[in-house]
Each structure stands twice: as structure tokens, then as C-alpha cells.
Amino acid sequence: MSIDKAMAILRKYPLCDHCLGRLFARLGFGLSNYERGRAIKDYLLMRIHERIINEGLSDELLNDLKALAISGHEPSISLLKSMGMDVSPVPCYVCGNAIFNRLDEWANKIINAMASLRAEFRTFKLGTRVPSDVLRKELEITTEFGITSAESIKRELNRELGKRVSSTLGIPFSREEPDIEVVLDVSTGAVTIQIMPLYILTRYRRERRLTGKVKWPIDDVLKIYDARGAILHSGGGEASDVRVLGNGRPMVIQVIEPGKRPLINELNQPLRDDSYGIALNVLSYVRASTVRKVKAESRNYVITYRVLAVTGGQVTDEALRSLHEYFRNRQVVQRLRVRGRVKKRVSIVYELDGKIISNGLVEFLIRCQGNLNIRGFVHGYFGDVEPSIAGVLAVEVRPVEVDILNISD
Ligand SMILES: [Zn+2]
Numbered sequence: 001m002s003i004d005k006a007m008a009i010l011r012k013y014p015l016c017d018h019c020l021g022r023l024f025a026r027l028g029f030g031l032s033n034y035e036r037g038r039a040i041k042d043y044l045l046m047r048i049h050e051r052i053i054n055e056g057l058s059d060e061l062l063n064d065l066k067a068l069a070i071s072g073h074e075p076s077i078s079l080l081k082s083m084g085m086d087v088s089p090v091p092c093y094v095c096g097n098a099i100f101n102r103l104d105e106w107a108n109k110i111i112n113a114m115a116s117l118r119a120e121f122r123t124f125k126l127g128t129r130v131p132s133d134v135l136r137k138e139l140e141i142t143t144e145f146g147i148t149s150a151e152s153i154k155r156e157l158n159r160e161l162g163k164r165v166s167s168t169l170g171i172p173f174s175r176e177e178p179d180i181e182v183v184l185d186v187s188t189g190a191v192t193i194q195i196m197p198l199y200i201l202t203r204y205r206r207e208r209r210l211t212g213k214v215k216w217p218i219d220d221v222l223k224i225y226d227a228r229g230a231i232l233h234s235g236g237g238e239a240s241d242v243r244v245l246g247n248g249r250p251m252v253i254q255v256i257e258p259g260k261r262p263l264i265n266e267l268n269q270p271l272r273d274d275s276y277g278i279a280l281n282v283l284s285y286v287r288a289s290t291v292r293k294v295k296a297e298s299r300n301y302v303i304t305y306r307v308l309a310v311t312g313g314q315v316t317d318e319a320l321r322s323l324h325e326y327f328r329n330r331q332v333v334q335r336l337r338v339r340g341r342v343k344k345r346v347s348i349v350y351e352l353d354g355k356i357i358s359n360g361l362v363e364f365l366i367r368c369q370g371n372l373n374i375r376g377f378v379h380g381y382f383g384d385v386e387p388s389i390a391g392v393l394a395v396e397v398r399p400v401e402v403d404i405l406n407i408s409d
Helices: 004-012 017-023 033-055 059-070 074-082 100-115 132-144 153-169 218-225 289-300 317-326 374-379 389-393
Strands: 124-129 180-185 191-195 198-206 229-234 243-256 279-285 302-311 330-338 341-358 361-369 397-408
Touching: 004 017, 004 033, 004 059, 017 033, 017 132, 017 153, 033 059, 033 074, 059 074, 100 153, 100 180, 100 191, 124 153, 132 153, 153 180, 198 289, 218 229, 218 243, 229 289, 243 279, 243 289, 302 374, 317 341, 317 389, 330 374, 361 374, 374 389, 374 397, 389 397
Parallel strands: 124 180, 243 397
Antiparallel strands: 180 191, 198 243, 198 279, 229 243, 302 361, 302 397, 330 341, 341 361
């Protein structure tokens, strides 16, 4: 039985009730480590006492009794005293009895720091920085005695402090994606609080062709959130003179150090300000991992483009019909020059339709993979995009207007 190891451990290392109980944290239900450690010591004492009654006092039993007393077990100290022996406890080998008696003091410190924080929060996560020699000693014992039922001291501290803070402030403790992260440094007692970012999933539409730099409603975001900064993470992108119509392009707005955390439906109106030339449709708050997901998935979006193009030579309806046949689920290879190296990127054009608007002006509807360079695909870029519309039609084709009509993600 693994509790038998408890006596062997105490013979070598004096441990307080917390630190002994923590080694057997997986045993017993509804017990705190303190109660568990105390119960193990009580049980060990009763076993020793029974043997003393039955077998008489031996050196082995006396030494075990002394080991219990040295670890601070009061009933063992009393029993020894009744036998005429005075044994004083020594500080716990792991925590030095300098950690668990300060839980209330530290919890109050954390509560005060949180209460004076000038930022809204609904959930928090609590962590501790524990001196490395404490962690080393704890590991030393579990390794030496092959203990598999132990809980780490950090976990016990986080839980015990979290419980106190949570019940005083009436806010839940959250392991994942909390509003703030509080860290207590056990050796200095210092409390640091990090305000965690918010992530808003949106889709943006650009209804007008813009020239130059696009102005995003960052200032509005900063004002609404009373935030230090904001980062836009868009799933792919396009030139500013490309209109983004239909359902718009997915984008996650990361709000840095928000002082306020409004409900998502409070954002829709302020962020739909038309003066930016960008309309944001606010969808929901999301996890941090959505940023990576939105970026990674953008290459596999299915995008429908409308491209108005000027042709350098005669294009017939028949040529457009055969172009339609040719670009049906067709792979297109784009050669990209990145820092002197040539990289190849493969995209798929799913469907393409062309319509003659007037002599020398053709409108194309192109449904393709999100990573296709649309202008390059129309123009051919002198062989860098292969096959291309210009290449297959064997005339010069120059895109003049590009619109995104829909993005399926
Ligand atoms: Zn201890």
C-alpha cells in the first residue's frame, strides 16, 4: 500500500501535514491535503502505538514515533511526553512551514491588487511563482519514493488561493482564456496582473474602391474598449482598390489590454461607421486560437471574383466558351519571387465565365481557391502564372476592376 511509503518518507524527511498529504493527493475524496496528511500521521501513530502495546517498545518503534513528532504531529509529541521524552518539531523539509500559514495574507494581497485594477474583468486565472529549491525538494521525494499520487505544490497553492479570492470577490476562477492572469511570487509576495486580450471575430466589407492606405476603425475600437492597442488579423487580403462585397472577409480584431469588456452586441452599431470605407460586421468573441485558424484557412477559401478586363485583341464568344471549358477545376501554378528565390504556389480555379461587355472589354466571373493571385491569373504576368486567361486566349488581358463577390470559408 502506498501509504506505507509515508512512514519511510517521514523517517528521512520531516514533512508538514500539507506537504505529506500532497504526496497522496489522489487518495481519499473531499479531503484537503492538510487533512489527508494529518490523517496519515494519525493512522501511523495508531499502528505504532498498537505494536508498542503488543510487542513492547523497540528502537524501531521509538524512532518512528520520534520521526512523527519531529514532523510536527502533536499526538505523537504528547505520547512521547507521557513516556518522559521531549521532542520538538523541525521545519518542514519542503516548505519550511513558511508557505501554507500565509495563504490568507497572500489571498488578501491578491484581492486588493485585483480590486484596485483599472480594468473590467469577469474571470481570472491565478498562478504562483514558487522558489526553485522548494520544487526541487518536492521532486526529489516523489522520485526517490516512486510516488505517483502526488499533486504539485504550485497546484495546491493556486487552488487554495484561487478558492479564497473567488469566494471573496464572487467571480469564477477560469483555467482557460481568463480576462486577467494574476501571479503571486511566493518568495517576494509580489502580485502581478496581466490583462488578457480580447478577440473579436468580424467580417469586413469594402464597398468602395479606395486609393492609398485603408483606414481601419482602430481608434473606435480603442475608445470602445479603453484599450492600449489593437491588432487586425485578416484571413488573407486584397489590394485597397478591390471591393469586398457579399458576406465579406473574415478578420479577427485582437484588443490589447482592454479596460472595458462590453457585450458583443454593443459593438455592432459603433463599428459599422461608414466613414472608413470599411464596414465591419461583428460576429462574436472568440478564442486566441481563432487567429491562427483564420489565417491558416484563408488559402482554402473559395472566392468568387468579378473582374473587368481590357483585351488587347479580338475575343469571341466562342473563345470565352472554350475558356469556360478549359478552366473547370484546373490547377494554376504561380511562381513567386521571395527574397531572390522562386517559390511555386498551386491554386485551383473551380469555374470561370466570361462575357463580352463591349469591344475590348470583358467581364469575368471566377470562382477559385483563396490563395490565387487574381490579377496575375487574368494577366499571366509574362508566364509567371500558368495557365492564365491571357495565355489561353492568346491576347493581352489587363484587369481594370476587381471585386470580391463572395468568400466561402
Ligand atoms: Zn510543508
